[in-house]
Amino acid sequence: MKTQDIQAIQSLLATPKKVAIIPHRNPDGDAMGSTLALYHFLNKNNHEATVISPNEFPDFLAWLPGSEMVRVFETDKENCTQILQEADIVFTLDFNAFHRVGEMEKVLEVLDTTYIMIDHHQKPDDYAAYTYSDTTFGSTCEMVYNFISFLNQKDQIDKTIGTCIYTGILTDSGSFKFPNTTGDTHRIVAELIDLGVENTKIPNLLFDNSSYNRLQLLGRALQNLKVLPEHKTSYITLSQEELDRFNYVKGDTEGIVNYGLSIKGIQFTAIFIENKDEKIIKISFRSQGGFDVNEFAREHFNGGGHRNAAGGKSEVSMEETIAKFEKLVHNLTL
Numbered sequence: 001m002k003t004q005d006i007q008a009i010q011s012l013l014a015t016p017k018k019v020a021i022i023p024h025r026n027p028d029g030d031a032m033g034s035t036l037a038l039y040h041f042l043n044k045n046n047h048e049a050t051v052i053s054p055n056e057f058p059d060f061l062a063w064l065p066g067s068e069m070v071r072v073f074e075t076d077k078e079n080c081t082q083i084l085q086e087a088d089i090v091f092t093l094d095f096n097a098f099h100r101v102g103e104m105e106k107v108l109e110v111l112d113t114t115y116i117m118i119d120h121h122q123k124p125d126d127y128a129a130y131t132y133s134d135t136t137f138g139s140t141c142e143m144v145y146n147f148i149s150f151l152n153q154k155d156q157i158d159k160t161i162g163t164c165i166y167t168g169i170l171t172d173s174g175s176f177k178f179p180n181t182t183g184d185t186h187r188i189v190a191e192l193i194d195l196g197v198e199n200t201k202i203p204n205l206l207f208d209n210s211s212y213n214r215l216q217l218l219g220r221a222l223q224n225l226k227v228l229p230e231h232k233t234s235y236i237t238l239s240q241e242e243l244d245r246f247n248y249v250k251g252d253t254e255g256i257v258n259y260g261l262s263i264k265g266i267q268f269t270a271i272f273i274e275n276k277d278e279k280i281i282k283i284s285f286r287s288q289g290g291f292d293v294n295e296f297a298r299e300h301f302n303g304g305g306h307r308n309a310a311g312g313k314s315e316v317s318m319e320e321t322i323a324k325f326e327k328l329v330h331n332l333t334l
């Protein structure tokens with residue numbers, strides 16, 4: 001981060017401020033972890049901070065400290081709009097363009113406030129007065145740790161803030177195995193553990209709390225897995241009808257996409273999940289090695305993300321979406 005930006009933010013935060021903190025729509029562990037870490041840090045420093053999530057966050061994150069204080073824009077539009085309009089500062093975390101917040105975009109576009117972006121996605125928009133954007137980081141949580149350090153307030157990081165930061169580092173690094181996991185990542189984690197962060201309990205809270213239905217849905221997804229060995233590619237589909245049959249709740253499909261990469265020799269995978277309410281097929285892409293799924297999602301499926309993990313959407317039927325995907329894959333050399 002630029003020294004002059006750090007100094008400017010330090011003087012901004014020298015007096016108590018009203019602050020809104022926003023994760024992207026359908027927030028994941030990193031989006032919730034980073035916003036809540038910053039929330040606890042700012043409130044500890046006499047600011048009046050509020051986390052506003054564009055829509056509901058999944059249940060498997062509901063144990064995060066402070067999650068009970070998170071406002072949800074889609075179910076509380078008037079109050080959330082008012083908080084945003086009154087905010088001196090609005091932090092946008094773990095996303096890089098207003099369209100990632102869905103409906104809330106309309107409110108953000110016309111706000112008269114100071115935006116600060118902390119994010120690790122490619123090609124950030126330039127709406128923020130201060131932008132801390134760096135795609136070399138595996139998680140926004142790691143950047144929030146740095147951000148607090150830049151402000152010379154690392155000693156403020158306690159077990160609560162550390163728990164939030166640890167959660168995002170863990171989830172966005174695929175439990176420390178994705179390529180952006182560095183020595184610094186592990187050094188930060190070591191410090192967090194020394195602060196009392198429960199590094200063996202948190203994975204349990206995150207990953208070992210499936211419902212029976214979720215596992216049945218996973219079984220169905222694995223049965224639907226299709227492999228295109230000559231293209232080192234695999235993909236999974238889940239129709240709305242299948243989601244309904246297993247009483248799908250938000251969060252149930254989290255992580256399923258990764259199974260497609262666990263097959264020997266597969267370098268590119270995708271999951272296509274039908275959403276009848278939104279009339280879209282939501283897509284997640286994953287790759288290992290050089291293939292850039294961010295570019296692929298951006299170019300063909302109205303999305304984006306990172307080199308090895310990205311998302312997008314399609315507004316045609318599942319059949320047409322799959323036909324388009326297979327055609328594209330046939331022209332790829334992986």
Ligand code: 5GP
Nearest residue numbers: 284285302303304305306309310311312313
């Ligand atoms: P996931 O597949 O887990 O939803 O997302 C993987 C990565 O891609 C995350 O960093 C997420 O923020 C990003 N991503 C997911 N969907 C979209 C999208 O529609 N547009 C953009 N720009 N990024 C996305």
Ligand code: MN
Nearest residue numbers: 030094140172
């Ligand atoms: Mn992230």
